[in-house]
Amino acid sequence: MIKNVRFTRSALLFLLATVLLLAAVGCGNSPAETTPAASTPEPSAQAENETARTVKHAMGEEKIMGTPERVVILTNEGTEALLTVGVKPVGAVQSWVGDPWYDHIKADMQDVTVLGEETQPNIELIASLKPDLIIGNKVRHEKIYEDLKKIAPTVFSADLAGDWKINFSLYAEAVNKKEEGDKAMAAFDNRVADVKAKLGTKAATKVSVVRFTAGDVRIYQKQTFSGVLFQQLGIARPASQDKDQFIEKLTKERIPDMDGDVLFYFLSETPGKNDAAKVSEEWLKDPLFQNLIVSKTNKVIKVDEVVWNLAGGYKAANLLLDELIAYFEVK
Numbered sequence: 422m423i424k425n426v427r428f429t430r431s432a433l434l435f436l437l438a439t440v441l442l443l444a445a446v447g448c449g450n451s452p453a454e455t456t457p458a459a460s461t462p463e464p465s466a467q468a469e470n471e472t473a474r475t476v477k478h479a480m481g482e483e484k485i486m487g488t489p490e491r492v493v494i495l496t497n498e499g500t501e502a503l504l505t506v507g508v509k510p511v512g513a514v515q516s517w518v519g520d521p522w523y524d525h526i527k528a529d530m531q532d533v534t535v536l537g538e539e540t541q542p543n544i545e546l547i548a549s550l551k552p553d554l555i556i557g558n559k560v561r562h563e564k565i566y567e568d569l570k571k572i573a574p575t576v577f578s579a580d581l582a583g584d585w586k587i588n589f590s591l592y593a594e595a596v597n598k599k600e601e602g603d604k605a606m607a608a609f610d611n612r613v614a615d616v617k618a619k620l621g622t623k624a625a626t627k628v629s630v631v632r633f634t635a636g637d638v639r640i641y642q643k644q645t646f647s648g649v650l651f652q653q654l655g656i657a658r659p660a661s662q663d664k665d666q667f668i669e670k671l672t673k674e675r676i677p678d679m680d681g682d683v684l685f686y687f688l689s690e691t692p693g694k695n696d697a698a699k700v701s702e703e704w705l706k707d708p709l710f711q712n713l714i715v716s717k718t719n720k721v722i723k724v725d726e727v728v729w730n731l732a733g734g735y736k737a738a739n740l741l742l743d744e745l746i747a748y749f750e751v752k
Contacts, residue, residue: 501734629681635696
């Protein structure tokens with residue numbers, strides 16, 4: 422009996438050891454079983470980028486998926502905004518001056534498809550680019566808005582006159598580059614603030630801005646590209662131009678409204694012609710103009726229309742600031 426008991430105990434011990442071994446093997450497998458739950462990955466940047474965003478714009482609201490990669494831009498100032506936040510469009514309307522781009526952006530616009538003029542972009546060509554976002558402007562493109570929406574999500578700014586920063590902010594949001602846009606705008610505003618502080622009493626200089634074309638002559642007031650920067654810098658304007666308006670067309674009888682402490686003027690020429698130059702020469706030689714303070718003090722300065730008026734965006738604003746720094750000798 423004793424012998425049989427010993428055998429039974431040995432068998433039990435062997436059985437117990439076997440059970441423990443199997444349990445250990447089972448425990449060794451348990452991490453693999455729990456790994457999927459324990460290592461569930463965080464949402465990837467790509468997944469986050471695919472999140473739908475709702476952008477409010479001049480025509481209502483538009484849902485945009487993530488960060489668009491094939492953007493079409495239908496305004497000149499919009500092109501500058503996209504380049505500033507690091508987005509190269511697949512298609513853009515040509516610059517008002519240049520072949521086809523302004524000198525200050527042409528290096529960044531290599532291989533971008535030209536879509537015609539801002540006033541009449543080529544819809545078929547836009548469609549052929551298969552864009553995932555189209556950006557335009559209500560003033561320019563309201564009549565083709567529905568056509569554009571059939572091609573891709575479309576966002577419109579409301580206006581082209583006035584504060585260009587409003588449009589810049591919208592464009593940066595539309596392309597999912599708000600952070601980059603905010604940083605760029607902060608850098609510009611800081612630069613303006615620095616210049617303003619250094620201007621001192623020079624800011625009291627009354628700055629007049631005039632445009633000559635073949636068909637009319639205009640004074641440029643506060644709600645213009647240059648006018649917005651003058652306001653931010655605290656630079657004075659003549660009474661005739663110190664108005665919350667865009668422009669006024671003049672007759673020669675109103676030449677005195679062009680006066681100030683300094684007059685900057687630019688020409689809008691028809692390609693291949695010098696009609697605006699002829700008009701400016703005629704007006705600048707007029708006896709009424711010759712009697713102006715700016716004429717008598719030789720403070721009549723011709724400037725580049727691209728920088729002062731046409732480009733209308735972030736890069737041009739910095740170039741315009743450069744010119745004012747040079748003129749006022751800001752150190």
